[in-house]
Every structure is written in C-alpha cells, then in structure tokens.
Amino acid sequence: DTEVTQTPKHLVMGMTNKKSLKCEQHMGHRAMYWYKQKAKKPPELMFVYSYEKLSINESVPSRFSPECPNSSLLNLHLHALQPEDSALYLCASSQEAGTGAHEQYFGPGTRLTVT
Amino acid sequence: GQSLEQPSEVTAVEGAIVQINCTYQTSGFYGLSWYQQHDGGAPTFLSYNALDGLEETGRFSSFLSRSDSYGYLLLQELQMKDSASYFCAVRDDGGYQKVTFGTGTKLQVIP
Numbered sequence: 489d490t491e492v493t494q495t496p497k498h499l500v501m502g503m504t505n506k507k508s509l510k511c512e513q514h515m516g517h518r519a520m521y522w523y524k525q526k527a528k529k530p531p532e533l534m535f536v537y538s539y540e541k542l543s544i545n546e547s548v549p550s551r552f553s554p555e556c557p558n559s560s561l562l563n564l565h566l567h568a569l570q571p572e573d574s575a576l577y578l579c580a581s582s583q584e585a586g587t588g589a590h591e592q593y594f595g596p597g598t599r600l601t602v603t
Numbered sequence: 604g605q606s607l608e609q610p611s612e613v614t615a616v617e618g619a620i621v622q623i624n625c626t627y628q629t630s631g632f633y634g635l636s637w638y639q640q641h642d643g644g645a646p647t648f649l650s651y652n653a654l655d656g657l658e659e660t661g662r663f664s665s666f667l668s669r670s671d672s673y674g675y676l677l678l679q680e681l682q683m684k685d686s687a688s689y690f691c692a693v694r695d696d697g698g699y700q701k702v703t704f705g706t707g708t709k710l711q712v713i714p
Binding site for chain 1: 633634636644645646647648651653690694700701702703704705706707709
C-alpha cells in the first residue's frame with residue numbers, strides 16, 4: 489500500500505472556527521510532512537515530523553498546530569485562520585528523514601477555504 | 604536562501620521530446636528530485652539524482668550537473684496525459700528532511 493490518505497477533501501471554515509486536518513499512511517514511513525500550496529505555486533514546507541517528533545517548523549503562525557499521535561497519523565489543527573490561509577494543504581511521507589527521504593509520497597490534499 | 608528556477612510554461616507536440624530545465628542556488632545540496640502534478644492532484648515523485656549524470660526511468664530521464672547547479676527532466680514520446688506541472692526539488696542545508704520546490708513548469712502537450 490503506497491497511499492497517503494487525507495481527510496477531509498474540502499473544508500470551508502470561518503475565521504473563528506476550530507478544525508483539524510487528518511493524514512494517514514501505512515507504509516511504515518518515519519518522516520511525515522505538511523505543505524501548503526497556493527494556486528499555480530509550488531508546495532511550501534510547513535512542518536516535518538521525524539520519528540513522531542517535530543523536527544522542522546518553517547516559522548508557521550501559531551494558528552496552525554501540528555500533532556503526530558503515532559507513526560501512521562499526522563494532524564493539523566486550525567484555529568482563528570485568515571482568508572489568506574485558503575490553500576491546498578498537502579500531507580506527505582517518506583521512508584525516513586535520511587537516505588530514503590528524497591522520495592516523498594503525497595496525499596491528495598485538503599482544499600481549505602477560510603471565509 | 605534557496606532558489607530553484609524553472610521556465611513557467613512549455614508547450615510541445617504529442618510524440619515529441621521536451622526538456623524542462625532547473626537551475627538552483629542552495630547553501631548545501633543533497634540531490635535533485637522531480638515531481639509531476641496534474642491539475643487538482645497530488646505531486647507524484649518521478650526521479651532523483653544525487654550524482655552527476657543521466658538517470659533513465661522509462662520515457663522520463665533526469666540529468667544533473669552539480670558543478671553547474673543545473674538539472675533537467677527529459678520527457679520522450681510525449682503523451683497527452685503528460686500535460687501537468689513539473690517541479691524540481693532539492694534537499695538543502697536546512698537539514699536532510701527539508702525539501703524546497705522549484706517554481707514549477709506547466710507543460711501543455713498538444714495534438
């Protein structure tokens with residue numbers, strides 16, 4: 489199984505809402521990533537978890553809060569977002585953060601709209 | 604900072620060969636990867652070069668010259684389904700885990 493799943497596929501939320509994005513993989517990968525992608529732009533790295541520990545935070549605003557409950561799951565908790573946070577949020581995983589890390593497997597993404 | 608430049612758009616005819624270039628400036632370098640992304644879809648890994656030279660995977664080949672900070676993706680026998688965006692990506696001095704994507708090239712294959 490080489491699939492990364494993400495839920496929900498689409499999410500519309502108000503600026504005062506709290507919501508969570510979920511990501512799951514069953515490939516035994518030990519590194520998991522959150523990316524943000526705006527239309528016609530490349531994915532931008534937000535967070536990296538390696539062996540369930542947060543290893544990289546790309547100066548992401550605190551209204552985005554990642555969580556890695558176990559080696560297969562990755563969550564992104566959203567609170568008090570701004571309209572400019574509307575984007576496609578992609579989850580990815582790789583074998584590990586070292587030698588196998590050059591090949592990342594991406595989920596289909598969550599299309600987030602903040603109203 | 605890190606920067607990877609690609610042509611924004613390329614158009615090619617079905618059955619032809621097309622080359623998508625990527626030039627990069629990074630403080631450290633651990634290899635160059637290529638990803639394909641169809642509209643509305645997820646990026647899909649295509650190839651990886653850690654050393655100079657050409658890597659071939661079916662209709663797709665990727666080349667790297669570390670001395671020139673340059674690489675390219677070569678697509679042969681183009682098919683309509685190859686119409687997509689293509690991104691180069693590097694692992695840089697932020698650590699082995701940090702991946703920076705290039706600006707992306709939208710390839711349009713025409714009949």
